[in-house]
Amino acid sequence: MKTENCCTGCNRPDLPWAGRGTELPIAGCRFTLYPMSDKYIEIILGALEKTDTSAVWSETDALSTVYRGKLPYVADAVQALFLNAYRPGVHMALEGQFSKGCPGDVSGDTVLNREGEAPNAELVKDIHFPVHCKLALYPLGDAQYIDEIAKVWYMAQEEGLNPKTIHYATRIDGDVQDVFTYLTHVCERMENAPAVHHYVLHFTMNCNSPTEEN
Template sequence: MEPLQCGTSPIVGFRFSLHPMTSDFIKVIKGALNDTDTSNVWMHTDDVSTVIRGKQIHVFNVAKALALHTAKTGEHVALSGTFSIGCPGDSTGDVFLEKDDVLLNTDSTKQYISSQFALYPMNNPDYMAVIYREVDRAKQLGLFNDSMHYASGIHGDIHEVFAFYEEAFTNACSDEHRHLVMTVSMSINSPSHGGA
């Protein structure tokens, strides 16, 4: 099966912050980083957030693995981040684009997450049709949770949710409109999930 790929520019980035709701948050974050194979992406962490860049298939794989390994601690965790492709500042010479398509993180542990996302197809005058199409697809998949201002709620098993997000990202950009931004916010192991 051909890996999903958005547009013609292959560099995808994801800038995110993890927020474990525990005083031992450093151990939770470092543990997730140690348990995730990040060798297929370029990664840099500063005092606010972390960015990973590379092929789309690997950026989404690493993002899901980091969220899953953090969730496996049992702590309530929030994750907020921004996926982007086609940014004029990205270089087409990134060495991580030479990686093959073999996924390095394959943990299939089930994990419920509640999340929200927003799509921003840059310079696309028909952007609302693109957004509505992906929201309708979430409803058909049984992942749609709620309509809200500035986002749409998506929930379910982490593997299904991330698969939806990667497909939505792919579907929302095109050769004509190559710059796309997608924001996501996730809540994992929240007491308010009520044993979902």
């Protein structure tokens, strides 16, 4: 786990996170699910109940849900929740951000002793539907951050997701399984980039959008 500061001034004593930080390899994702249906409560709570979160620490409040732990299990739980919430014909969006290495993080609220296969992988592997996704990557601590962003753009191209540069983000389109695999690959690349001390990957994904494409 890299502990160098992601920006100048992170260790200032007057900052609200002064004295925090962790040496532990904690990845996390905070997200909000938006089913555009009058049955949204049933859809959200049903998806939360069906998703196995035994491999992550989880907490849901009025605004969002957060999963924390090892990256493969965090990504597995987020993907499973979206797939478990899917209803044919229902427009639904998932907005979230993966993060690791924040100097304001803490060592608690996590599950790090899990080993083996991710618990939801077999349960959701046969669920397929097309999604649109926009993402913005922030490789903090790397002066050549634009090179890291370019690498993941080309990675999306290599994975057949047809990346397009749009204002303030990159758009990709494809099967939901492929898009989540790609998001996980981006996080893995950031974790293995020596100059990246803290990364944030913000994404918005939707399915069954009523918006007509030109």
